[in-house]
Amino acid sequence: MDDLRRPRRRRIRRPIRTAVAVVLLALAAGAVAAPAAQAAPARVWVQQTDPLSTDPVRLQVAAVDTNGYAAPFTGTVALVVGRTRSSVAVRSAEGQEDVAIPTTSLTAGSASLVATLRSGGRTITTTVRGFVDVLPAVVIRGFGCGVVSPTQPRIAWQVVSVNGRSYQYPAWTPASNAFPAYVHTVHPTVITDSSGRPIRTKGAVVVTKGSKVVGRVALPSANRRLLFSVPWPGARVPGSYTATLTLTDAVGRTTTASQPVTVATSSAGLCS
Structure with missing residues (x-):
């Protein structure tokens, strides 16, 4: 009887797993794909x-x-x-x-x-x-009764607005008959910008009688208050005058205001 031989096991060729390839391709595609550029x-x-x-x-x-x-x-x-x-x-x-x-x-x-x-x-x-x-940083105008006398030798000015912000003041008190008394009452603060930093200004006051200049005083660079005064630079001869104040800040913005001034031997009856 012929020997029975065990048949050889047939080698089976297995196909490549395409799923793995698909995953790898997907990963590769994800790695190189760039997001769409934002529109300009x-x-x-x-x-x-x-x-x-x-x-x-x-x-x-x-x-x-x-x-x-x-x-x-x-x-x-x-x-x-x-x-x-x-x-x-x-x-x-x-x-x-x-x-x-x-x-x-x-x-x-x-x-x-x-x-x-x-x-x-x-x-x-x-x-x-x-x-x-x-606009000009500081807008000003004359303040008080506009009288210069031996007991009131200064002219006063008020800041109306700073960079568009308006300022209001309590009514002038003629009975005080003096600008310093009013200043001590309202305690005006220093002129500041929107950041709270002082605005330094310099300028001059020019006094005219008619078309003739009769006095001038320079104002050095300083931190001025919302109410301030300057010495009368004109003659003490009684009469009507015009005082013009010009202020310039650090960047060259200029503001100008004028006020009539009466020079008298006494302010009695003139500041009512």
């Missing part, structure tokens, strides 16, 4: 949010892409008057931001707004001329 801004919008605020100037800046959607941005927004410039940095992930630009360092005049924003790898600059008028 097509337009920048700027508008004032508080027209009554002049220091700082409050506004909103926004950017939209070509599809009209908000475009995240970084950059700067600046106000420019002549050779003076005030700018703030901006950054928004939502495509709009409220901005407050101080005007303390700007000269008076018509300010242009310049917004330079970067988004989606592109920089866009928008300029709006005549965006806002920067």
Whole structure:
């Protein structure tokens, strides 16, 4: 009887697991796929949010892409008057931001707004001329009864507003018959900007009688108060005069005010 031989086990060729390949390809595709680039801004919008605020100037800046959607941005927004410039940095992930630009360092005049924003790898600059008028930092006028006499040898001035903010004072008290007495009553503070820093001013008072200049006194650079006085620089000859005060701050913004002044031998009956 022939020996029975155990048949050889047939080698089975197994196919490559395609699922593994698919997973690997998917992982590879995920590794190299880059997110779509953010759309560059097509337009920048700027508008004032508080027209009554002049220091700082409050506004909103926004950017939209070509599809009209908000475009995240970084950059700067600046106000420019002549050779003076005030700018703030901006950054928004939502495509709009409220901005407050101080005007303390700007000269008076018509300010242009310049917004330079970067988004989606592109920089866009928008300029709006005549965006806002920067007023003189300090607005002044004469104060008191406008009489110069041997017992009242000074003329007084009051600050009406600072960077658009108005100031009110208790009524002048003629019975006191003296500016120093009133100052001690109201305790006026030093003129400051929107950041609380003193605004230094310098200038002069010029006294005229008709068209003739009869006196002048220089005012050195100093931190002045909301109510202040200066010595009478004119002659003590009784009569009617005009005193004109000019003040200039550190960045060259100038304000001027005039008041009639009566020179008398006594203020009795003249300050009522």
